[in-house]
Amino acid sequence: MVIPSDFESARRVESFLLGAIAEHHYSEGSRFAVRLAVEEAVTNAIKHGNRLDPRKTISIGMDVDSRQVEITVADQGSGFDPASVPDPTTQENLEKPSGRGIMLMRAYMDQVQYNPVGTQVRMLKRKA
Numbered sequence: 001m002v003i004p005s006d007f008e009s010a011r012r013v014e015s016f017l018l019g020a021i022a023e024h025h026y027s028e029g030s031r032f033a034v035r036l037a038v039e040e041a042v043t044n045a046i047k048h049g050n051r052l053d054p055r056k057t058i059s060i061g062m063d064v065d066s067r068q069v070e071i072t073v074a075d076q077g078s079g080f081d082p083a084s085v086p087d088p089t090t091q092e093n094l095e096k097p098s099g100r101g102i103m104l105m106r107a108y109m110d111q112v113q114y115n116p117v118g119t120q121v122r123m124l125k126r127k128a
Contacts (some may be wrong), residue, residue, distance in 0.1 A: 001013065001059070001060050001061075002057050002058070002059050002060075003057060003058050003060065004054065004057060004058075005045070005046050005050040005052070005053060005054060005056045005057060005058055005075075005076075006046065006054065007046065009058075010039070010042040010043070010046065010058075013038070013060055014035055014038055014039060014042075015080070017034065017035075017038060017062055017064070017069075017071070018031060018034070018035055020062070020064040021034055021064055021069060023064075024064055024065065024066050024127070025066075025124075026069070026127055027128055028125075029128075030069075030125060030127065030128060032108075033108035033109065033125060033128065034069055034071070034108075034109075034125050036105075036108055037071070037086075037105045037108050037109045037112075037123050037125070038071055038123075039071070039093055040101035040102075040104050040105050041071070041101075041102060041105060041121050041123065042060070042073055043056060043071040044074050044101050044102070044121075045058045046058065046075075046077035047063045047076075048075050048077070048080070049075025049076070049077030049079075049080075049119060050075050050076055051077065056057040056075070056076040056077075057074060057076060058074065058075055058076075059073075059074040059120075060072065060073055060074075060122075066127065067126065067127055068110075068124060068125060068126045069124070069128060070120045070122070070123070070124050071122070071123045071124075072120055072121065072123075073120065073121050073123075074115075074119055074120035074121075075119055075120075076119070076125075077119055078119075079117035079118035079119045081118055082102060082114050082118060085098065085099045085102055086098065086099050087099065087103075088100045088103055089103070099127065105123060106122070107123060108125075109123040109125050110124050110125055110126050111123065111124040112124075
C-alpha cells in the first residue's frame with residue numbers, strides 16, 4: 001500500500017496491521033513490538049526520509065501469517081547509512097534525540113535490514 005507522507009495515514013496503517021496480527025493470534029507482547037517498530041519506521045520515513053514533504057509518499061508492504069510478520073517501509077528520500085547513526089545509549093548521545101527509533105526497531109523485531117541506499121527497511125517478527 002502507498003500512503004501520503006503524514007501521521008494520520010500512518011495511524012490507519014498501524015490499525016490495519018494490528019488487526020491482521022490479531023487475526024493470527026499473536027501474543028500481546030508481539031503485537032506491541034510490531035506496533036512500536038512500525039510506528040518508528042513510518043515516523044522515520046515521514047520525518048527523515050521524506051523530510052515532511054506532503055508531495056512524497058511512503059510504500060508499506062506487509063505479509064502476516066501464523067508464523068511471522070514481515071513489514072517493509074520505503075520512503076522517497078535520498079537515503080542514509082544506518083551504520084552512521086550514533087548509538088543513543090552512549091554517554092555523549094544520551095541527550096541527543098536521534099537514533100532511538102532504529103534502536104527500538106532492532107530491540108523489538110527479530111530482523112531489521114535496510115536496502116543499500118537506506119530508503120527501505122525490512123522488519124521481521126516471528127511468532128513465539
